[in-house]
Amino acid sequence: QKEVEQDPGPLSVPEGAIVSLNCTYSNSAFQYFMWYRQYSRKGPELLMYTYSSGNKEDGRFTAQVDKSSKYISLFIRDSQPSDSATYLCAMSASGGGSNYKLTFGKGTLLTVNP
Amino acid sequence: GAVVSQHPSRVICKSGTSVKIECRSLDFQATTMFWYRQFPKQSLMLMATSNEGSKATYEQGVEKDKFLINHASLTLSTLTVTSAHPEDSSFYICSAISGGADTEAFFGQGTRLTVV
Numbered sequence: 001q002k003e004v005e006q007d008p009g010p011l012s013v014p015e016g017a018i019v020s021l022n023c024t025y026s027n028s029a030f031q032y033f034m035w036y037r038q039y040s041r042k043g044p045e046l047l048m049y050t051y052s053s054g055n056k057e058d059g060r061f062t063a064q065v066d067k068s069s070k071y072i073s074l075f076i077r078d079s080q081p082s083d084s085a086t087y088l089c090a091m092s093a094s095g096g097g098s099n100y101k102l103t104f105g106k107g108t109l110l111t112v113n114p
Numbered sequence: 115g116a117v118v119s120q121h122p123s124r125v126i127c128k129s130g131t132s133v134k135i136e137c138r139s140l141d142f143q144a145t146t147m148f149w150y151r152q153f154p155k156q157s158l159m160l161m162a163t164s165n166e167g168s169k170a171t172y173e174q175g176v177e178k179d180k181f182l183i184n185h186a187s188l189t190l191s192t193l194t195v196t197s198a199h200p201e202d203s204s205f206y207i208c209s210a211i212s213g214g215a216d217t218e219a220f221f222g223q224g225t226r227l228t229v230v
Contacts, residue, residue, distance in 0.1 A: 044207075046220075102160065
């Protein structure tokens with residue numbers, strides 16, 4: 001079993017739809033959970049950062065972490081064509097320093113159609 | 115956010131030659147830099163962690179003599195793929211952090227290496 005599982009998609013939705021992306025993981029040591037957005041031929045950029053369980057909202061984006069189920073989600077409300085990208089979940093047991101090693105999911109390719 | 119610049123963005127080299135990839139933090143001092151590799155339809159996989167002025171720490175299965183990492187300053191780390199072979203063709207990407215707890219990792223734009 002891989003440490004982090006993420007459905008690679010592709011996922012295609014109409015503009016304005018609510019998008020739900022998720023990852024499951026097996027390593028109970030993970031404490032920090034992140035979602036990155038990666039446009040084609042670009043490096044990942046951090047979207048959301050959550051420590052431990054709970055919800056976090058930032059504009060149209062909501063991240064949820066359920067450590068008891070080892071399941072994390074990213075919701076995008078009122079999706080826009082500019083949201084079309086690959087979304088990567090990432091996790092770490094440490095919040096900083098040399099041990100800040102990220103374990104990534106494969107990424108989900110999202111297309112929002114106008 | 116902070117900027118990490120990676121160069122080159124794309125390189126094609128002949129089998130048996132060496133290729134150097136640079137990763138620079140442009141507006142902050144990076145105490146630690148990480149090198150990742152991504153094969154098609156696979157996750158970004160950590161290769162090694164480097165701290166300024168120290169030897170890099172390599173992940174299991176990554177050959178340290180093949181992937182030479184130098185982190186000579188707080189703003190520059192280099193990855194040299196020595197005696198490259200076609201199976202080394204991949205997307206290589208660096209990230210940098212400035213240190214401390216709850217810190218964000220900033221990524222370069224990646225380097226697409228093709229070995230022919």
